[in-house]
Amino acid sequence: MKVKLQPKNQTIKSMLEFKGDKSIAHRALIIGALAKGKYKISNFPDSMDCLSTLNCMRKLGVNIDYRGSGILVSSPGYENFKSSLGTLDAGNSGTTARLMCGLLAGCGIEAVIDGDYSLRKRPMGRIIQPLSQMGAQISSENSRIPLSIKKANPLIGINYEMPVDSAQVKSSILIAGFLAHGHTTVLEKNFTRDHTEKMFKALGSDIEIVDKSISIKKSNIKAKDMYIPGDISSAAFLIAAALLSKDSSIRINNILLNKRRRKYLDILLLMGADIEYKVSDIYNEEEIGYIEAKSSSLKGISISKDIIPSIIDEIPMLAVLAAFSSGKTVFEGIQELKYKESNRIEAVAENLKAAGLCLSYSDEHMEIIGENKFLEKEIHIKSFGDHRIALAFAAMSVRNKNITIVDNWECTNISFTDSLKYFSEFLNITTC
Incomplete structure (x- = not known):
């Protein structure tokens, strides 16, 4: 048209x-659902990118119901996500693909992440490399999607200096780091969007931020209502x-x-x-x-x-x-x-x-x-x-x-x- x-x-x-802000909406679904429990997301946007993330989380076993301008989320918690998912469609959303990759690798879930023609051209090696260092088993052709994620041993935390300035890459590593054994620390060259850090902090996770260094480890978090x-x-x-x-x-x-x-x-x-x-x-x-x-x-x-x-x-x-x-x-x-x-x-x-x-x-x-x-x-x-x-x-x-x-x-x-x-x-x- x-x-x-x-x-x-x-x-x-x-x-x-x-x-609601698209960047926060993705994280409200992905990070918010790590905890077992029910919560409401108010002012949730109906953009195609956010719906891609919503549909991926549903395939994990998260129950999501629309209620007016918000959604009600009931999550079994990351320990109880489905262990084998087939193919997840990220659509056009690089945020969906990269953050979901960190989540799936951290949970040891077997799945394929795919997307549309445009997303298939975007570089994914920047998340494959650090997640592989943590012990994830991810394969792809030319470091592009589709990404095939295999079940692996639990991930191990790493210290990672970001070679590129990317909030999506940082977020993927931090989500995986929250699910891994030990500490994971990400060091940025320049400040990028910090919605992932703020979301983890709001939910009560053990996250420490000192200038451009962010450290996270597995900790108890609680489901929490959110306004975007x-x-x-x-x-x-x-x-x-x-x-x-x-x-x-x-x-x-x-x-x-x-x-x-x-x-x-x-x-x-x-x-x-x-x-x-x-x-x-x-x-x-x-x-x-x-x-x-x-x-x-x-x-x-x-x-x-x-x-x-x-x-x-x-x-x-x-x-x-x-x-x-x-x-x-x-x-x-x-x-x-x-x-x-x-x-x-x-x-x-x-x-x-x-x-x-x-x-x-x-x-x-x-x-x-x-x-x-x-x-x-x-x-x-x-x-x-x-x-x-x-x-x-x-x-x-x-x-x-x-x-x-x-x-x-x-x-x-x-x-x-x-x-x-x-x-x-x-x-x-x-x-x-």
Whole structure:
């Protein structure tokens, strides 16, 4: 399905709320179900990625029932998960595949993890190597899925220095480490998302965090009700639309404001954005609050490689914003973008060029020469089947007085099922 987008010529003032954060939702199912017992997850998102994890957990023997905007989970505990599962379908979700691999290996469960065409291209050697060091038996072809996990002796904890900055890899090792004998310690080069650490801590596990070193061992945890704050990664696209639009303002309530996820907001502030945010509460170690964003004139900045892991999902959106900022924006150390649902470096570059915008790039570096202007031509955007590319360039369309057409819009269901409802605040939308 294609969507045709054109900005509304009116003042926009909206108050929004979002479904639960996808990263936390995965962990609420996987880590939350390690304990035996019942718990409720409120504000659970219905994205395809999260449903992939939900279906995998059901195959393990976890009972999950939908109740309104939440789900009720009844888990037998990791000691009583089914021991042989056949094939688990991770769909398009790298988080599902990598975190489930740590869980299955740690529990000694025999299974195959598979997924769609896009997921089959993503690198899995980065989890196979450390889990194998712990004693897991995992086989694959060319370090890609399908991953075949065999029953093995109980895992042994390891000390592991992360060769790449990846919250998914870190989380896979920590989940396996929780189920292993002895301590497991992961040492990061740069800080990555810490939802796994926060989830384990909220459930009462024996986890110690000192700077970039995280240590965990098997311990008693209890099932616990969870509220999932609104997804700040989905909100990022609407924040951008507000900044790029004329005479617009939005307020987003009950949104996740985790310190390592709000770097996107901090970067926008450095670019001159008229944004305010405030933490108002903490749920299960996660900060929550509100964001206000208004139409803004932005300026180019340099973004160093040590910040990239904290904004990895927001780089396509930041690249679009940079193209409408005054001056040059530089992104350093962006090589991980090649291994997402698409090669996001190439996808961003091709679509910016299609819009007549200027950039240069390599495998690790991108420079965008921005100009605070409006476009006036019909633009055809290729999503490459990547939800974040489609959503970022949908936000860009508020700066095009003509029509912007985005192909394969259904790919946005991976993370943001009702995105068109939100974008309709800013855009006239037709589908074809």
